[in-house]
Amino acid sequence: MRSTEVSWLQALRKPAGPVLALALSLTACTTPSPQKSPSAPGTTDRPGQAAPAPADASGKASKAPRFVKLPPPRISRNWAEVRRQAAERLVAANPDGTYMDKPPFMLLAIPVMTVELNADGSVRTISVMRHPSQAPETVQLAIQAIQHAAPFGDVSKLPKPWKFNETFLFKEDRRFKPMTLDRAGS
Numbered sequence: 001m002r003s004t005e006v007s008w009l010q011a012l013r014k015p016a017g018p019v020l021a022l023a024l025s026l027t028a029c030t031t032p033s034p035q036k037s038p039s040a041p042g043t044t045d046r047p048g049q050a051a052p053a054p055a056d057a058s059g060k061a062s063k064a065p066r067f068v069k070l071p072p073p074r075i076s077r078n079w080a081e082v083r084r085q086a087a088e089r090l091v092a093a094n095p096d097g098t099y100m101d102k103p104p105f106m107l108l109a110i111p112v113m114t115v116e117l118n119a120d121g122s123v124r125t126i127s128v129m130r131h132p133s134q135a136p137e138t139v140q141l142a143i144q145a146i147q148h149a150a151p152f153g154d155v156s157k158l159p160k161p162w163k164f165n166e167t168f169l170f171k172e173d174r175r176f177k178p179m180t181l182d183r184a185g186s
Contacts, residue, residue: 073153087178089149109135121151
């Protein structure tokens with residue numbers, strides 16, 4: 001026997017040896033068996049059965065976010081009310097993508113968006129004022145959240161330009177909190 005084999009055998013004789021041997025034998029049980037892969041992504045071998053949800057970067061199966069249809073917005077008297085109502089609607093329309101507790105010390109990403117409105121409160125344009133260097137996909141998540149929360153109420157009686165900024169505070173799990181609500185103590 002070679003010296004490496006001898007040292008391995010000596011390690012098995014020590015009290016930790018049986019645990020190591022058990023661990024090595026169990027890892028052999030977890031090797032995947034070769035299976036026929038589907039011809040196209042998202043297809044299954046059995047007709048009528050849905051394909052499993054695609055896995056995200058962490059290996060967990062990702063599920064589609066849930067969006068809520070909101071009631072008509074209130075009429076706001078000033079831009080502070082528009083911003084507050086917009087932040088509340090962002091959270092209400094995207095319940096699976098938001099959080100309301102205190103943001104963590106280290107955030108994943110902080111995109112800053114400018115939302116330009118039409119007179120009726122519908123979204124005219126969304127522009128990105130700050131692209132995060134880490135997790136750039138959070139910009140698209142923020143844009144989708146804004147689109148699902150719109151409209152934001154009649155702004156025709158408010159001074160132009162009809163636009164406001166919102167900062168999105170994204171945690172590691174890619175859920176966000178509008179900074180407007182964080183400043184308000186929510």
